[in-house]
Amino acid sequence: MHHVKALLTTVLVTVLLFPSLRGEEVVQFTPPVGWKMADRTSLPLHVQAMVVGPGKSSFPPSINLSIEPYDKSLSEYLKIVRSFNDAKRASSLDLGELETSAGKGRLIQVDDLDQWGKVRYLHLFLKRGENVYILTGAALQEEFPVLNSLFLSSLSSLIFVPNSS
16 A cells, blocks of 8 residues: 655645655645645545635635546546546646646646535546556636636646655
């Protein structure tokens, strides 16, 4: 089992990756100013870290980091993602490559209807080694236009650094 621990610093969300996952690297992204770290114990197992921003509804904007073991190509992984979204009848749009501090990732926008209403997800998929790193910004569609630049800034800040501890 992979051991992952989420920490919040004043500037970065840091996820420590221990040797079983990736040679003691640290995954970091910079959340928007003032966003708060979600309680790790309340997150789904596949979500390593989440920050939540101020919102106007019971569905506040958020950014989360998931890590999924996957030994095939990113394009193969994205085919699975598209099939999943198609099965849910969610609208997905490939927005192309996004250059991050960790390298080039793929940006996919998904619009879905769920219990909170129309939700837009902006997913960054980045393949590294035997894992796919997924950094996702989510907000109600009506709130998304004012959050888009915050999401893009945080998603592009994804970086891997050696663990110094």
